[in-house]
Amino acid sequence: MKCLDKGSVFWLTGLPGSGKTTLAKRVAKKLSEMGYRVEVLDGDWVRKTINPDAGFTKEERALHLKRVAWIARLLARNGVVVFCSFVSPYRDVREEVKRIVSEEVPFYEIYVKASLEECIRRDPKGLYKKALKGEIKNFTGVSDPYEPPESPDLVLDTEKEDVEESEKKLLNFVLEKLG
Numbered sequence: 001m002k003c004l005d006k007g008s009v010f011w012l013t014g015l016p017g018s019g020k021t022t023l024a025k026r027v028a029k030k031l032s033e034m035g036y037r038v039e040v041l042d043g044d045w046v047r048k049t050i051n052p053d054a055g056f057t058k059e060e061r062a063l064h065l066k067r068v069a070w071i072a073r074l075l076a077r078n079g080v081v082v083f084c085s086f087v088s089p090y091r092d093v094r095e096e097v098k099r100i101v102s103e104e105v106p107f108y109e110i111y112v113k114a115s116l117e118e119c120i121r122r123d124p125k126g127l128y129k130k131a132l133k134g135e136i137k138n139f140t141g142v143s144d145p146y147e148p149p150e151s152p153d154l155v156l157d158t159e160k161e162d163v164e165e166s167e168k169k170l171l172n173f174v175l176e177k178l179g
């Protein structure tokens with residue numbers, strides 16, 4: 001087991017279906033096999049467990065993500081490498097999240113990039129289909145905004161790269177930052 005004095009927070013943002021969960025989980029598994037202590041905080045899981053009261057208005061997303069930021073900060077200050085995979089569509093909310101985390105531990109913003117057309121084509125949970133029929137309100141990309149990062153620490157272009165390439169890029173970035 002590699003005991004880091006301090007971990008870091010790797011925050012993955014992108015449209016639903018862009019590849020956040022897939023990449024966070026695959027890289028977390030690799031790091032765990034290498035002996036690091038790792039946690040993945042993922043939108044679906046946090047909304048089922050810690051924040052079952054969270055909705056999808058801007059205010060509800062902001063509160064949900066700020067709680068996640070505090071959890072990630074506490075884990076990372078105890079040596080855990082933390083992956084946060086959340087749509088996190090608003091720039092100012094991501095800034096707030098970064099402010100909370102980076103007061104104590106390193107924070108990296110990772111843009112998991114894929115066009116809306118590609119995400120609709122993938123539609124891994126069938127939610128775009130419902131949103132396009134008007135069955136889900138405030139759905140990011142369809143009836144709610146997504147504000148892409150202006151200066152992310154890393155971009156993973158999952159439309160151009162296959163899963164293995166994006167995974168390798170993310171793993172290399174994380175290992176470099178962990179030193």
Ligand SMILES: Nc1ncnc2c1ncn2[C@@H]1O[C@H](COP(=O)(O)OS(=O)(=O)O)[C@@H](OP(=O)(O)O)[C@H]1O
Nearest residue numbers: 015016017043056061086087088089137138139140
């Ligand atoms: N209205 C609406 N908008 C966006 N996403 C929606 C919505 N309703 C349900 N879902 C599903 O919930 C996942 C997003 O949760 P997050 O906690 O990541 O969202 S946020 O960061 O608070 O914006 C997201 O999961 P991912 O596909 O993993 O991104 C969606 O599948």
Ligand SMILES: Nc1ncnc2c1ncn2[C@@H]1O[C@H](COP(=O)(O)OP(=O)(O)O)[C@@H](O)[C@H]1O
Nearest residue numbers: 016017018019020021022124158161162163166
């Ligand atoms: N380079 C890539 N990186 C990650 N996922 C990819 C990539 N190319 C295609 N995909 C596919 O896109 C989908 C992404 O789904 P998911 O990880 O649940 O996205 P999100 O968590 O952002 O909603 C998966 O079916 C995955 O196989």
